[in-house]
Amino acid sequence: MEGKKFNKRKLLNLVIFLVLGAVLLAAVPRWLTALPGVKESATGKVAPSGELAFFHVRKLAAPEFQGRAPGSRGADYAARYIASQLRRSGCRPAGEAGTFFQSLRIPCFTLLKRGLRWKPVVREEEFLLSDNVLAAIGPAEGGSVPQTVIISAHYDHLGAYGPGYFPGANDNASGVAVLLEAARVLTAEEEALPFPVIFAAWTGEEEGMYGSRHFASRFSPERIKAVINLDSLGTGSPVSFLVWTKDRKNRLLPIVEEAAREVGVAVDVRVLSSSSGYNSDHWAFAEDGIPAVTILSPDWLEKNHTFEDIPExxxxxxxxxxxxxxxxxxxKLAERER
Incomplete structure (x- = not known):
């Protein structure tokens, strides 16, 4: 009789444990447990999903990534998350030794508050290792393969400070999110691409575009057709974008403007010189004469480099x-190649 009571008690405890587990699991936000579903396009192509892109923003801005400072554990987690999503989309590795990663040295930095925003101050005497994340689709490079199109965004941010951390939701989890979703969509069109496309998530942008400059110094300019860089583009009006270019003669500008008209958004083109107070990773290529632009939100500077740059x-x-x-x-670039 005592054994039966004991078994019943064990069974009851097990049931209670399973019920509580189910309740707790149901209370966990969906974005922490699984990627959201996506709808099929009526045209047979993969339809872009703002919900899926937003999932990536919330993921990269979450506490476990601790602001994604280069060389930190959070940045390492972020690089591996990005690589896993590119692999999941069907991209092939384009980094070193058959991996998705390209390692480089980046100087350490301290944070200094200037006005409303925090700025990294580089310490040139101290360095750490960090990774660019590189993936590709389309024809393999080599031989008579056409020039490569690069779609890029920096994933690094300011890291942690005191008891808190800088989420960097707009700067630049938003750009990485658009890159990842573009990779998912374009991979479905891979057979129709007449050129390779490299998806590049840069490190070290905040300290001085170290990641993009490192890549550019090792990839011949003659092999690059165009660079589309994405930075801080997730806030403000859904149909308004800012475009940075080195000069008005940029051969990529007519492509940007034509594409914008066809998808129903507005683009405001701004020419930035080398003396501009602001810039982004397109510059590492534009200074070598490569058609390159950065796409942003017109209000990209709002809450930039503050603790309030949050997914909400x-x-x-x-x-x-x-x-x-x-x-x-x-x-559009593919149409002109054919």
Missing amino acids: RIVPSKLENGVRLVVKMVE
């Missing part, structure tokens, strides 16, 4: 429009 400020429909714009630009 991001507009999922704007991320989706950003993906549409990038994909349409690649399709």
Whole structure:
């Protein structure tokens, strides 16, 4: 009799444990447990998903990534998350030794508050290792393969400070999110691409574009057709984008403007000189004469480099429009190649 009571008690405890586990699992936000579903396009192509892009923003801005400072454990987690998503989309590795990673040295930095924003101050005497994340689709490079199109975004941010950390949701989890979603969409069109496409997530942008400059110094300019860089584009009006270019003669500008009209968004082109107070990773290529642009939000500077750059400020429909714009630009470049 005592044995039966004991078994019943064990069974009851097990049932209670399973019920509590189910309740706790149901209470966990869906974005922490699984990628959101995506809808099929009526045209047979993969449809961009603002919800899926927003999932990536929330993931990269989460506490476990601790602001993604180069060389930190959080940045390492972020690089591996990005690589896993590119692999999941069907991209092939384009980094060193058959991996998705390209390692480089980046100087350490301290943080200094200037006005409302925090700035990294580089310490040139101290260095650490960090990784660019590189993946590719389309024809393999070599021989008579046409020039490569690069779609890029930096994933690094300012890291942690005191008891808190800088989420970097707009700067630049938003750009990485659009890159990842563009990779998913374009991989489905891979057979129709007449050129290789490299998806590059840079490290070290905040300290001085170290990641993009490292890549550019090892990739011949003659092999690059165009660079579409994405930076801080997830806030503000869903249909308004800013475009930075080194000069008005940039051969990529007509492509940007034509693609924008076709997807129903507005682009405001701004010419930035080398003396500009702001810049982004397109510059590492533009200074070598490569057609390159950075796509941003017109209000990209709002909450930039503050603790308030959080996912709640991001507009999922704007991320989706950003993906549409990038994909349409690649399709326009492909049309001119054929």
